[in-house]
Amino acid sequence: MSVLLDISHIDMEFPTPRGNFTALRDVDLKIQQGEFVSLIGHSGCGKSTVLNVVAGLYQATRGGVILNGREVTEPGPERAVVFQNHSLLPWLTAYENVELAVRQVFGKSKSKAEMRAWIEHNLALVHMSHAMHKRPGEISGGMKQRVGIARALAMQPQVLLMDEPFGALDALTRAHMQDSLMEIQAELRNTIIMITHDVDEAVLLSDRIVMMTNGPAATIGEILSVELERPRDRLALADNPQYNQYRAQVLKFLHERHSKPDVPVKKKAAPASAHATPAWTSGHTAKAVGDAA
Ligand SMILES: Nc1ncnc2c1ncn2[C@@H]1O[C@H](COP(=O)(O)OP(=O)(O)OP(=O)(O)O)[C@@H](O)[C@H]1O
Numbered sequence: 033m034s035v036l037l038d039i040s041h042i043d044m045e046f047p048t049p050r051g052n053f054t055a056l057r058d059v060d061l062k063i064q065q066g067e068f069v070s071l072i073g074h075s076g077c078g079k080s081t082v083l084n085v086v087a088g089l090y091q092a093t094r095g096g097v098i099l100n101g102r103e104v105t106e107p108g109p110e111r112a113v114v115f116q117n118h119s120l121l122p123w124l125t126a127y128e129n130v131e132l133a134v135r136q137v138f139g140k141s142k143s144k145a146e147m148r149a150w151i152e153h154n155l156a157l158v159h160m161s162h163a164m165h166k167r168p169g170e171i172s173g174g175m176k177q178r179v180g181i182a183r184a185l186a187m188q189p190q191v192l193l194m195d196e197p198f199g200a201l202d203a204l205t206r207a208h209m210q211d212s213l214m215e216i217q218a219e220l221r222n223t224i225i226m227i228t229h230d231v232d233e234a235v236l237l238s239d240r241i242v243m244m245t246n247g248p249a250a251t252i253g254e255i256l257s258v259e260l261e262r263p264r265d266r267l268a269l270a271d272n273p274q275y276n277q278y279r280a281q282v283l284k285f286l287h288e289r290h291s292k293p294d295v296p297v298k299k300k301a302a303p304a305s306a307h308a309t310p311a312w313t314s315g316h317t318a319k320a321v322g323d324a325a
Pocket of ligand 1: 076
């Protein structure tokens with residue numbers, strides 16, 4: 033396997049009224065084609081910042097990102113993003129929401145019939161064929177998130193970036209979505225970077241778990257390779273000693289070596305320099321974070 037994505041020695045500083053705040057220091061990570069990588073760490077450590085730099089929404093202060101030999105300087109459809117909260121257009125059906133993205137990417141290269149087949153194929157992948165003509169207001173939260181994932185997949189991105197994609201879902205729906213994502217990844221061999229706070233989710237889904245230290249100047253503390261056979265079955269894994277050992281390793285990192293006292297939570301504002309969220313991102317970036325600044 034070859035390196036698809038090279039996150040090379042990234043520093044990220046944000047200007048604040050009290051001077052520059054260093055969110056990331058020397059984050060360095062090489063990701064292979066077809067790998068599933070999770071980022072885990074305490075709230076406010078800088079996971080979303082890493083993802084936003086890869087998405088091209090932020091420019092790193094130092095270092096950079098190379099995708100397939102080309103430097104990332106702005107957002108692009110080869111890096112589709114799925115955020116925690118879907119951002120479907122409420123007046124369009126599920127089909128039309130996916131169609132919008134497909135037209136942007138394939139409007140010139142696919143015929144109308146090819147586009148229709150492609151949209152239907154991607155909605156089928158996330159088990160949404162039965163509800164593709166419904167509007168977001170008529171479907172559940174999990175279904176909306178499925179449509180967001182279908183929309184991202186339909187762009188055939190080289191990398192799928194997921195920022196807590198299942199964080200807003202109830203436990204059962206979340207488990208279904210995790211299973212669907214594993215099935216899709218087994219079929220398409222997508223390269224995925226996913227932020228999660230959920231240790232079980234990280235171990236279940238990942239090839240590698242990247243554990244981040246607390247900020248300011250957060251960096252990669254440890255990387256755990258998860259060598260559990262695929263396909264993975266959540267019920268069978270519950271009694272698997274290796275699974276439980278991986279789980280314990282991540283918990284130890286988070287709660288012993290890099291524990292964090294509770295901090296007040298405040299809303300994060302997008303910096304003036306950040307690019308506007310483009311149509312190929314799903315959901316929104318503004319969410320509560322522990323502010324270490
Ligand atoms: N636009 C910004 N301007 C100033 N500071 C920012 C900005 N975006 C993030 N930060 C700060 O950078 C640090 C990392 O934030 P980030 O959102 O990347 O953390 P996170 O690990 O994704 O958090 P969470 O798990 O809560 O989503 C935090 O201290 C945050 O307050």
